[in-house]
Amino acid sequence: MVEALIFDVFGTCVDWRSSVAREVATVLPEVDAEAFARAWRAEYDPAMARIREGARGYVPLEDLHLENLDSVARVFGVRVPDRDALNAAWERLDPWPDVIRGLKALKRLAIIAPCSNGSIALMTRLARYGGLPWDCILGADIARDYKPRPEVYLASCAALRLAPDRVMMVAAHNDDLFAARAVGLKTAFVPRPTEHGPGQSRDLCAESDWDIVAADFKDLSRRVAALQG
Amino acid sequence: MVEALIFDVFGTCVDWRSSVAREVATVLPEVDAEAFARAWRAEYDPAMARIREGARGYVPLEDLHLENLDSVARVFGVRVPDRDALNAAWERLDPWPDVIRGLKALKRLAIIAPCSNGSIALMTRLARYGGLPWDCILGADIARDYKPRPEVYLASCAALRLAPDRVMMVAAHNDDLFAARAVGLKTAFVPRPTEHGPGQSRDLCAESDWDIVAADFKDLSRRVAALQG
Structure with missing residues (x-):
């Protein structure tokens, strides 16, 4: 039972993939939004792994998403105008x-x-x-x-x-x-x-x-x- | 904002008062159900106080309610047939x-x-x-x-x-x-x-x-x- x-x-x-890509496309029209969304998500598991392994204390996912956004933006060579606003894409x-x-x-x-x-x-x-x-x-x-x-x-x-x-x-x-x-x-x-x-x-x-x-x-x-x- | x-x-x-009294009346027809419900609730704050003061570790309220039910049943001189079932009155x-x-x-x-x-x-x-x-x-x-x-x-x-x-x-x-x-x-x-x-x-x-x-x-x-x- x-x-x-x-x-x-x-x-x-x-x-998550098409929803995040939609918001990326609006804010960063110069990048491949689908590729950016997938790259952002690809950072998810490695970021949590450090916490699971005890190398870092618990940090809520919003903070990991924001750190990962910064890494991915660097790789794509773009500046995100409002990082918090784009990070909130994960709420939509x-x-x-x-x-x-x-x-x-x-x-x-x-x-x-x-x-x-x-x-x-x-x-x-x-x-x-x-x-x-x-x-x-x-x-x-x-x-x-x-x-x-x-x-x-x-x-x-x-x-x-x-x-x-x-x-x-x-x-x-x-x-x-x-x-x-x-x-x-x-x-x-x-x-x-x-x-x-x-x-x-x-x-x-x-x-x-x-x-x-x-x-x-x-x-x-x-x-x-x-x-x- | x-x-x-x-x-x-x-x-x-x-x-809580009439809802708990209703269930007490069904299970313990021999007691004054309103008085029993109020007495049960009166144990609530003292039970939490020990935890707030650090004299006891955190215990969820269901467990405090069950302990308090036992005290109140003693005071009223009754035996509760199914303690867990009556304790679940707080969920209804x-x-x-x-x-x-x-x-x-x-x-x-x-x-x-x-x-x-x-x-x-x-x-x-x-x-x-x-x-x-x-x-x-x-x-x-x-x-x-x-x-x-x-x-x-x-x-x-x-x-x-x-x-x-x-x-x-x-x-x-x-x-x-x-x-x-x-x-x-x-x-x-x-x-x-x-x-x-x-x-x-x-x-x-x-x-x-x-x-x-x-x-x-x-x-x-x-x-x-x-x-x-």
């Missing part, structure tokens, strides 16, 4: 078309919350922008660490006072699910084959026997309902 | 009649979140029960301390990455507002003159020049809108 569903957000719920990411309706259906079945590496502030603003109907915000800020560290999944379950096997992690990324399953959570995979663009080569399909493999959030809500009887 | 409104919940948003508190509509209007103007001594788990379940449309859950769990300790208000502002003067604390309790104002938050008072029953003697009106004094949440939403121009 699943009492809560917790979600990866960037890529799984929202299309469009949900994939199936997400809002799917989350509303899932919310009738269980608690729904993001378990993202985005901060409470970022996830709150993103939810208001896109209409994501979360019950609460969990994830990195709660644990003061970054996925896929086990603490992030466990702190999210603990914040709901639920045993991990009553909580299902939903993600479009197999690595996220391997990490969640390793600490006892249930798992659901939803593919997002264009997250990284038309040439995407990873996470095109489920790489393990996840508890649920769904086509989209509507299908996910049907399968969760079936699981709960 | 107020960017977020954070709310006391027990008493300010929900009527009815909102005051003006609250849901008022919060929906306020949500269009600013971020709205509880800044309660209830845990994330408790606030999440209470929101689902009553339909409280929070953007996120802040308060005691974020700070791992209890109001009126300044850390709870400041951690809630920090979680939203807002300076305290961009955040307004809403409460039916003057003490809560004095504590919030002391660390720089804006303040709004909404009276709940029957929170403790017909003979209530405190918090019947505003005891200072709070930034807003409103009749109810509908009036609050009009006043916040006027403040924001």
Whole structure:
């Protein structure tokens, strides 16, 4: 019996690539906006890795995004007129078309919350922008660490006072699910084959026997309902 | 300019007294349910005081409620058949009649979140029960301390990455507002003159020049809108 569903957000719920590229195109018309957005995102994991490894204390994702924006702007040889304004592009990411309706259906079945590496502030603003109907915000800020560290999944379950096997992690990324399953959570995979663009080569399909493999959030809500009887 | 409104919940948003009494009456028909509910609530502040003073580490409110239920049951000389089930009465508190509509209007103007001594788990379940449309859950769990300790208000502002003067604390309790104002938050008072029953003697009106004094949440939403121009 699943009492809560917790979600990866960037890529799984929202299309960061075209949303960020759209804002880059407005502010920096001289660059390839898609390439800039992808390069910005490519700095994401290395920046968190230092914190996960303990080489740096916890810093919320907004601050990492801003540092990464500076690096990417240097590589592209551009000056960003208003760094904070462009950084806030990560608060204005469009949900994939199936997400809002799917989350509303899932919310009738269980608690729904993001378990993202985005901060409470970022996830709150993103939810208001896109209409994501979360019950609460969990994830990195709660644990003061970054996925896929086990603490992030466990702190999210603990914040709901639920045993991990009553909580299902939903993600479009197999690595996220391997990490969640390793600490006892249930798992659901939803593919997002264009997250990284038309040439995407990873996470095109489920790489393990996840508890649920769904086509989209509507299908996910049907399968969760079936699981709960 | 107020960017977020954070709310006391027990008493300010929900009527804990009649809601808890209703469940006590069902489970313990032999006791005076109103008196039992009030006695249970009377243990609340002393239990938190030990944690605020550092005599005990942070313990979520559900656990304090359960300990307090045991004390009160002893005083009333009754055995509670299912302690956890009755303790969950705190997850099923009815909102005051003006609250849901008022919060929906306020949500269009600013971020709205509880800044309660209830845990994330408790606030999440209470929101689902009553339909409280929070953007996120802040308060005691974020700070791992209890109001009126300044850390709870400041951690809630920090979680939203807002300076305290961009955040307004809403409460039916003057003490809560004095504590919030002391660390720089804006303040709004909404009276709940029957929170403790017909003979209530405190918090019947505003005891200072709070930034807003409103009749109810509908009036609050009009006043916040006027403040924001």
